[in-house]
Amino acid sequence: MKNKALFTSDKQDWETPQELFDQLNSKYHFDLDAAASHGNAKLPKYVTAEDDALSQEWGEYSSIFCNPPYETKSQNAFIKKAYDTHQEFGNTIVLLIPARTGTMRWHKYIFGKAEINFLEGRLHFETNGVRHKINAPFDSAVVVYGGSDHA
Numbered sequence: 001m002k003n004k005a006l007f008t009s010d011k012q013d014w015e016t017p018q019e020l021f022d023q024l025n026s027k028y029h030f031d032l033d034a035a036a037s038h039g040n041a042k043l044p045k046y047v048t049a050e051d052d053a054l055s056q057e058w059g060e061y062s063s064i065f066c067n068p069p070y071e072t073k074s075q076n077a078f079i080k081k082a083y084d085t086h087q088e089f090g091n092t093i094v095l096l097i098p099a100r101t102g103t104m105r106w107h108k109y110i111f112g113k114a115e116i117n118f119l120e121g122r123l124h125f126e127t128n129g130v131r132h133k134i135n136a137p138f139d140s141a142v143v144v145y146g147g148s149d150h151a
């Protein structure tokens with residue numbers, strides 16, 4: 001039972017492949033990982049579920065990376081938070097999210113409002129820093145608020 005709980009939790013985490021993160025970080029020079037745990041944070045400065053990034057101000061950070069939790073409620077909330085924060089503070093916010101292009105969140109907060117980079121192929125995410133042998137069962141996109149396509 002304990003193992004099952006661990007497995008389920010790990011599956012929801014879908015850690016960013018290090019190579020992809022390094023590419024993005026070399027371009028955007030992030031100063032915050034907005035969705036992390038003490039074990040999977042990609043940057044020295046990060047926010048965990050316990051501290052709840054959704055209830056915090058993101059305006060003081062100039063460049064934020066966020067691979068939010070994968071369940072629908074969290075995706076909705078983090079994408080809205082990223083959009084609202086960029087609107088208010090003009091900072092750069094980069095999201096790694098599933099390319100669920102038919103959802104309300106994509107239509108309301110992404111299309112026409114952010115730069116969208118659909119990734120070719122399906123990512124090999126990581127768990128505890130170890131690359132999954134099998135790729136993800138969904139397509140992913142890197143969505144950039146404050147990217148070159150949009151102010």
Ligand SMILES: C[S@@+](CC[C@H](N)C(=O)[O-])C[C@H]1O[C@@H](n2cnc3c(N)ncnc32)[C@H](O)[C@@H]1O
Pocket residue numbers: 012013014015016017033034035036037040041042047048049050051052053054066067068069070
């Ligand atoms: C998809 S994982 C990303 C992990 C890592 N930052 C990365 O990119 O590889 C999402 C992380 O967000 C954390 N999380 C869940 N709810 C959160 C919240 N409200 N605020 C901050 N982090 C949260 C989860 O515990 C999980 O570690």
